[in-house]
Amino acid sequence: xxxxxxxxxxxxxxxxxxxxxxxxxxxxxxxxxxxxxxxxxxxxxxxxxxxxxxxxxxxxxxxxxxxxxxxxxxxxxxxxxxxxxxxxxxxxxxxxxxxxxxxxxxxxxxxxxxxxxxxxxxxxxxxxxxxxxxxxxxxxxxxxxxxxxxxxxxxxxxxxxxxxxxxxxxxxxxxxxxxxxxxxxxxxxxx
Ligand code: S3P
Numbered sequence: 001x002x003x004x005x006x007x008x009x010x011x012x013x014x015x016x017x018x019x020x021x022x023x024x025x026x027x028x029x030x031x032x033x034x035x036x037x038x039x040x041x042x043x044x045x046x047x048x049x050x051x052x053x054x055x056x057x058x059x060x061x062x063x064x065x066x067x068x069x070x071x072x073x074x075x076x077x078x079x080x081x082x083x084x085x086x087x088x089x090x091x092x093x094x095x096x097x098x099x100x101x102x103x104x105x106x107x108x109x110x111x112x113x114x115x116x117x118x119x120x121x122x123x124x125x126x127x128x129x130x131x132x133x134x135x136x137x138x139x140x141x142x143x144x145x146x147x148x149x150x151x152x153x154x155x156x157x158x159x160x161x162x163x164x165x166x167x168x169x170x171x172x173x174x175x176x177x178x179x180x181x182x183x184x185x186x187x188x189x190x191x
Contacts (some may be wrong), residue, residue, distance in 0.1 A: 017087050017109030018174070022151055023146050024093040024133065025125030026114035027167050032090035034171040045090045049077045058092075062132035081108055094133070094149070102155035112174055113156035116163040118146050165190075 018035065020028040029045060036043040047058050050073045057099050061070050074095050081089060090107070097100050097113075105111050122142055127133055134142060153159075158177055162170045 011064050011152050017081075017084055017089050018178070019089045019091060019109050019111045020114055021091050021096045021105065021111055021156055022093065022114035022116075022162075023118075023121050023125075023153070024131055024148060025121035025123070025128070026093070027124070027162055027170060028090040028093075028114055031114060031162070031169040031170045031174070034167050035174055036088040038171055038175055039088065042087050043090060044081075044084055046074065046077050046081075046086045047090075047092045047093055049080065050074065050092075053077075059130045059132050068131075078104060084108065086110055095148045096155075097152040102152055106155070106157065109158040110158065110178060113153045113159040114162050115159050115169060116154065116161060118143055120163050123147070 018041075020032050022025075022028055032043045032045070035041075037052070050061065050070065051057055053076075054065070054073065056064065058070070061141070062075070071094070074092065078095065078101065091105070096105055102111070114163075122139060123132060137145070158174070160170055160173050160177070165173065
């Protein structure tokens with residue numbers, strides 16, 4: 001990565017899918033929804049793919065089948081992502097954090113790290129929904145998890161610091177940094 005305009009870090013490899021990675025609370029789902037709308041693309045969420053395949057929610061998968069089962073399901077989903085083209089893909093916070101995963105994601109398109117100050121991400125993550133990786137962990141445990149993951153997230157093509165951004169602003173920043181326009185409509189076409 002190298003430093004681009006506005007403090008955004010960017011690499012030359014920009015293509016196809018836009019893949020959002022980052023820690024819990026970074027706003028991958030909400031930014032992904034807005035970005036998909038702005039670009040005229042679909043949003044694919046890896047957690048939704050896993051929940052659909054397993055037939056139960058993510059917290060239920062952790063509770064009934066365990067984390068190892070969930071991580072294996074993430075591996076399968078990663079393979080299925082090869083079928084996706086021109087989508088916005090929001091990944092679960094732990095999906096990129098295994099050896100080889102950042103490179104596998106970069107083969108699918110442009111990987112964007114929604115980064116942020118740990119305390120801000122943690123506060124957001126606590127507020128929104130049930131998160132199995134927060135259950136039974138202290139703030140310091142979660143901070144250590146975050147720190148262990150940063151080297152994986154940092155292999156993204158582009159990093160956008162969301163600490164002080166709304167999801168709208170983060171989506172706009174990604175679009176600006178990538179220089180992508182919304183899907184164009186051909187003259188006379190209806191859509
Ligand atoms: C996880 C994050 C969750 C979900 C699962 C595991 C993690 O997604 O994939 O609970 O290991 O950080 P979000 O990052 O969307 O919360």
